[in-house]
Amino acid sequence: MNTKRKTAELTGLVLRAGDPNFEQSTKGFNAAHHDNEPPRYVVFCQDSDDVSNAILWARENSIPFRVRCGRHDYEGYSSTVPDGLIIDVSELSWMKVHRSADGTPESAEIGTGFGMLDLSEKLWRVGASLPLATGASVGLGGCALGGGFGPTSRLFGLVCDHILAMDVVLANGELVRSEPEGEYSDLFWALCGAGGGNFGVVTSFHMRVQHLRNCVAFIIGWPWHVFEDLVDRWQHWGPDCDNRIGMHLSLKTDGTITMVGQFTADDHELHQVHRLLAPLTDPLPPAAISLNTVPCVEAARLFYGVDQRKPSWAVHTHSEKQLYKAASSFVTEPLPREGIRRLREQLDNAPALHVDPSQPIMVQLLCAGGEIRKPNPKNCIAHRDALYCLQFDGFWTDPRDEQGVRQWVASSRLRLDTWTKGAYVGYLDDDIEKPPSKYYGESLPKLMEIKKKYDPDNVFFFNERHNVPVG
Numbered sequence: 425m426n427t428k429r430k431t432a433e434l435t436g437l438v439l440r441a442g443d444p445n446f447e448q449s450t451k452g453f454n455a456a457h458h459d460n461e462p463p464r465y466v467v468f469c470q471d472s473d474d475v476s477n478a479i480l481w482a483r484e485n486s487i488p489f490r491v492r493c494g495r496h497d498y499e500g501y502s503s504t505v506p507d508g509l510i511i512d513v514s515e516l517s518w519m520k521v522h523r524s525a526d527g528t529p530e531s532a533e534i535g536t537g538f539g540m541l542d543l544s545e546k547l548w549r550v551g552a553s554l555p556l557a558t559g560a561s562v563g564l565g566g567c568a569l570g571g572g573f574g575p576t577s578r579l580f581g582l583v584c585d586h587i588l589a590m591d592v593v594l595a596n597g598e599l600v601r602s603e604p605e606g607e608y609s610d611l612f613w614a615l616c617g618a619g620g621g622n623f624g625v626v627t628s629f630h631m632r633v634q635h636l637r638n639c640v641a642f643i644i645g646w647p648w649h650v651f652e653d654l655v656d657r658w659q660h661w662g663p664d665c666d667n668r669i670g671m672h673l674s675l676k677t678d679g680t681i682t683m684v685g686q687f688t689a690d691d692h693e694l695h696q697v698h699r700l701l702a703p704l705t706d707p708l709p710p711a712a713i714s715l716n717t718v719p720c721v722e723a724a725r726l727f728y729g730v731d732q733r734k735p736s737w738a739v740h741t742h743s744e745k746q747l748y749k750a751a752s753s754f755v756t757e758p759l760p761r762e763g764i765r766r767l768r769e770q771l772d773n774a775p776a777l778h779v780d781p782s783q784p785i786m787v788q789l790l791c792a793g794g795e796i797r798k799p800n801p802k803n804c805i806a807h808r809d810a811l812y813c814l815q816f817d818g819f820w821t822d823p824r825d826e827q828g829v830r831q832w833v834a835s836s837r838l839r840l841d842t843w844t845k846g847a848y849v850g851y852l853d854d855d856i857e858k859p860p861s862k863y864y865g866e867s868l869p870k871l872m873e874i875k876k877k878y879d880p881d882n883v884f885f886f887n888e889r890h891n892v893p894v895g
């Protein structure tokens with residue numbers, strides 16, 4: 425019950441245009457959108473009642489609103505709504521662990537607001553883990569509701585595969601519990617994969633958790649001249665390799681090829697990593713190889729780029745002020761040699777920049793298969809059959825480089841189009857045609873019906889091209 429609700433008014437920490445710290449509160453992670461028209465209000469919700477009040481207040485006053493958690497929306501929509509309201513849930517970060525009789529954590533109720541690094545540290549302290557994304561400040565809200573994958577997803581599935589229930593504030597301000605069975609099971613299905621900004625505001629998740637100890641974190645580098653053989657071998661090996669290996673291959677315009685990942689297993693099995701990587705490393709000897717047995721939380725810190733001891737060539741510099749454009753697509757059949765050649769040509773012909781950004785332009789091959797491939801009728805995730813996801817990442821610092829980088833990202837995706845399909849909703853992309861069908865595939869018609877049922881007035885609206893349309 426909403427105890428704070430008297431009339432619809434904003435509650436929580438409310439900032440208005442002109443207030444100290446207001447401007448900072450309107451900035452998303454992608455600095456390329458920092459000059460977009462700002463909102464007029466930002467409310468940092470402290471509980472579900474604040475969320476409910478914000479929705480009711482906005483509706484009563486005909487003020488457009490958007491929902492925001494970790495601010496990582498690639499196209500910046502979650503931080504921009506001209507003259508409108510941002511409903512920010514990032515301060516809903518609390519956790520309650522449920523344990524079995526012997527004290528083992530079985531599941532956790534988790535506020536939606538956590539960033540990935542904080543959440544993985546907090547879970548680790550209670551003896552639990554989730555296959556979280558590798559961007560340190562990515563929000564649990566956006567990540568889990570778009571699917572969410574991390575280094576242990578081939579072993580355990582996606583983040584959304586771990587959701588047992590969600591608390592959701594609906595368009596009418598009502599707080600409901602959505603579960604795979606029961607009254608809100610259709611909503612549950614839709615939220616798990618298409619939930620970002622479309623149907624309601626998730627304020628907390630009940631998730632089953634995993635238990636991990638140690639892993640072998642690996643960073644392996646190859647010289648550029650093996651590009652075609654390596655990509656070909658990797659794509660035939662990776663998606664079907666042992667599920668305990670999770671990794672991605674980064675092909676960068678600075679001429680480096682690196683595979684970063686982890687082998688997660690019981691301590692007495694960790695030595696197997698050499699044998700399991702051999703199908704790749706034997707025929708194509710690496711130029712550099714680093715294998716470290718570490719607690720899994722330490723591996724997560726490495727991927728988040730927070731370990732000072734990490735070799736500089738492997739650092740994921742996810743700067744808090746990054747200008748970038750990204751695109752994605754899924755590969756379901758191995759790329760033919762011609763496709764791999766095109767990939768290399770794109771990288772070889774990437775624009776020369778006036779000023780080098782902290783990250784080189786790159787293409788990442790994010791390995792799927794394993795548990796990710798298993799159908800899950802409880803959620804709407806499409807593209808589970810993918811071997812891997814291609815992510816095209818362009819960065820710049822100097823405004824003179826922006827156009828060239830944007831064109832490079834778009835043309836890279838298009839040049840591979842013949843052999844790819846779909847796009848990952850976590851990597852929202854303004855340049856693609858019919859985004860919802862790309863993100864959701866065959867799930868889209870049912871998602872549109874569910875949108876009509878729960879949000880017929882389309883108040884959860886952030887963009888006419890990307891939103892799930894009202895059916």
Ligand SMILES: Cc1cc2nc3c(=O)[nH]c(=O)nc-3n(C[C@H](O)[C@H](O)[C@H](O)COP(=O)(O)OP(=O)(O)OC[C@H]3O[C@@H](n4cnc5c(N)ncnc54)[C@H](O)[C@@H]3O)c2cc1C
Pocket residue numbers: 453490491492493494495496497498502503513536556557558559560561562563564565566567569570571572573574619620621622624625626627742849850851886
């Ligand atoms: C550096 C970086 C690294 C990344 N690494 C990975 C990775 O390893 N794996 C992966 O799967 N993805 C990854 N991503 C993608 C990331 O998961 C998505 O961009 C995700 O949508 C970001 O969520 P957010 O909460 O941070 O962003 P926000 O911009 O706050 O939200 C994203 C969308 O979700 C909606 N939303 C957020 N919270 C809620 C909520 N509680 N209820 C309803 N709607 C909500 C917003 O309205 C918005 O539409 C990465 C992104 C970046 C920038």
